[in-house]
Amino acid sequence: MKRELVVVIDFGGQYNQLVARRVRECNVYCEIYSYKTPLEKIKAMNPKGIILTGGPNSCYEEGAPTCSDELFKMGIPVLGLCYGAQLMQHVLGGKVEKADAREYGKTALISKNNSVLFEGVPTNSTVWMSHFDYISKLAPGFTVTSYTDNCPVASCEDVDNQNYAIQFHPEVLHTEYGKTILSNYVMNVCKCSGDWKMESFVEEQIKLIREKVGNGKVLLGLSGGVDSSVAAVLLSKAVGNQLTCVFVDHGLLRKNEGDEVEAIFGPDGNYELNFIRANAQERYYAKLKGVTEPERKRKIIGEEFIRVFEEEAKKIGTVDFLVQGTIYPDVVESGLGGESAVIKSHHNVGGLPDYVDFKEIIEPLRDLFKDEVRKVGLELGLPEYLVYRQPFPGPGLGIRIIGEVTGEKVKIVQDADAIYREEIAKAGLDKTIGQYFAALTNMRSVGVMGDERTYDYAIALRAVNTIDFMTAEAAQIPYDVLNTVMSRIINEVRGVNRVMYDITSKPPGTIEFE
Ligand code: XMP
DSSP states (O other): OOOOEEEEEEOSOTTHHHHHHHHHHTTOEEEEEETTSOHHHHHHTOOSEEEEOOOSSOTTSTTOOOOOGGGGGSSSOEEEETHHHHHHHHHTTOEEEEEEEEEEEEEEEEEOTTSGGGTTOOSEEEEEEEEEEEEEEOOTTOEEEEEOSSOSOSEEEEGGGTEEEESSOTTSTTSTTHHHHHHIIIIIISOOOOOOOHHHHHHHHHHHHHHHHTTOOEEEEEOSSHHHHHHHHHHHHHHGGGEEEEEEEOSOSOTTHHHHHHHHHSTTSSSOSEEEEEEOHHHHHHHHTTOOOHHHHHHHHHHHHHHHHHHHHHHHOOOSEEEOOOOHHHHHHTTSSOSSOOSOOOOOSOOGGGGSOOSEEEOTTTTOOHHHHHHHHHHTTOOHHHHTOOOOOTTGGGGSBOSOOOHHHHHHHHHHHHHHHHHHHHTTOTTTSSEEEEEEEEEEEEEEETTEEEEEEEEEEEEEEOSSSSSBEEOOOOHHHHHHHHHHHHHHSTTEEEEEEOOOOBTTSOSSOO
């Protein structure tokens, strides 16, 4: 499909995906490419604009990531951010040097409102800075458009050649008018019309899927998570009963989750599709009996998932297409897109394609960020609680029960977790905390209940705030909420006599316990 495109060129900065997301919030489609991508390839995409991101290097050092000056002469507006701004100046004949002090954090900016980028931005505003180097001399043709106390060139531009440089980070929310500045670039400099909308995405995808699938059979592994649920609905709308969804209930889901998934997608649900629920709980518990080592547990859960899925898929016979819920951050992080790649060697349940007989893969969400997948879900009429569901790991409660997994322990952690989630929602905190759950520690200790001595398990409560799940801080839940959760868990969940709140950040802790 033909649509307007802005290209983000990644120099290894931590905010590359954020830049792309912000552009998409302006309803303009945006993709991330490494700075090593040949210029001809970028040119052939016919982008309306090019944004150079930040990066950890100094542009004047030997071997630092760079670009050709041709990039700035193609007649396509270029916006350089942070490292990208410095590189633009460096390549075009300006000077970048190490500053006496690092400028970091919220900083007061004074901008000139005659620059198109600063339209609608007051003369005094707050921006987010993070740099050691600074632009000490402008490249020919540029004028300064803003500055701070410590930074004489917080932004500059050469309007005739459509090159714009910004030292601060408009993509982070700490920059008060960041969205306005990026929108000014995308809409007023690049002259995009804003044709990237989720309504049209849905229509477009349904049409594309129909064309591709024809009369073929389609298989999808449904987990009940946001991505696979949205993919299922999209496919169901496109090809109806040609789609079969296999839902493996491994007995390690949250309380009632299996039934909830079945209520939505099963025979009494709203969608035209074939739904198969494989109840593999007992099989899993048998495999996990006596196993305590976390990686071994993960492996068993992953392998068993493939086996169950494969058995179910075999019953259907040959399928033509297998659907995968890959989303854009997976594409970027697996190194196909940007430069700041392969930080995360995550953790998906299994490598399905090898085991199932199919001709081709369909990845309908491959171009979308998570927030866009959610928008598509709402557009398709999926319930809000499902669309805004927090992340849940493939191995499920198996990695939230420290040590051996048993059916009895699963029940304990499910009940405690359900109480915790209920109270967090009651306190109105469910949309503000990034991820929260209960885990069952492997520790038993002495307590007293009524007049009886107890020797029971300790539940650990976890709640974290995070942008990218790579780093996280423990959320500061009000004490009275924690107190209610503690008292309900002790009273309502048998086998628990202590509740603890985990205040560890990541690093050094991880979000999950195993
Ligand atoms: P950690 O525990 O590594 O988790 O700090 C970071 C994020 O990833 C999720 N997670 C997983 N997701 N399969 C998944 O699909 C897994 O094996 C897995 N392990 C952790 C975790 O819930 C958190 O959101």
